[in-house]
Amino acid sequence: MALVSRMFIYIAELLEECGKAVFFFWESLTLTFSKPSRLGEIIKHMEFVGNKSILIIILTSSFTGMALSFQIYIGFNLVNATNLVGPTVAMGIFKELGPVLTGLIVAARAGGAMAARLGTMRVSEQIDALEVMGINPKQYLVGPRLIASFLTLPMLCAVFDFVAMFGSYIFSVHLLGLDEAIYFDKISQWISFGDVCEGLIKSAVFGIVFSMVSTYVGFYTRGGAKGVGDATNKGVVNSMVLIIVFNFIMTNIFRFIYVVTR
Secondary structure, eight states, X not given: OHHHHHHHHHHHHHHHHHHHHXXXXXXXXXXXXXXXXXXXXXXXXXXXXXXXXXXXXXXXHHHHHHXXXXXXXXXHHTTTOGGGHHHHHHHHIIIIIHHHHHHHHHIIIIIHHXXXXXXXXXXXXXXXXXXXXXXXXXXXXXXXXXHHHHHHHHHHHHHHHHHHXXXXXXXXXXXXXXXXXXXXXXXXXXXXXXXXXXXXXXXXXXXXXXXXXXXHHHHTOOSHHHHHXXXXXXXXXXXXXXXXXXXXXXXXXXXXXXXXXX
16 A cells, blocks of 8 residues: 555656646747757757767667567467568567667666756756856756757667667578568568658657756756755656656557548
């Protein structure tokens, strides 16, 4: 009973924080497009979110594609349907694993860094100093991070998809012995451009989610060094939870659109 109570309290606090973060996000986003332009800051943060994450994305996606192919092969081999390994892996990667794992990885790496950076600036009064100098900290510190994450996550997701499918191809064709022509033919029959776009749209939303949560908790950090650590932990955990929740919601939205437009 105590566990259920704590769970409801956590969910209520999470929803409250989400509401405050949404208002924070909207204000920061609208300020981003006001003068002076922060294009240089956006490009700098795109390099931080994207270029610094590419190696771990490649490493994770390659093994994800191979592991998923092997597990699906084991199951389909029982019913003599190994020709469907390719499209099943592709659908799982493009629509679910690609955007979700990309979002979780970048939220842990870049989101934690965002929360820690802004938290440190808050407790060391650097944000207060910006306000004294007449610089809006939300427009200078938060807005560029939001835009950079929104633009960069779909590109990282595309890299994840490509490398995962390449790893699946290598493992399925060259190690498991599946026919190469059938492998690609089944993928072309079952997978559409819309399936790929679904995952890319999800990843863009996940970019907004993790950057919004991480910058919010970092911006309002209190309590010195301990507060920075708590904010970093809170930003990463809440970002990951919300990415999973938003993935479920968006999957059902896309499913509804698919049924309506058929």
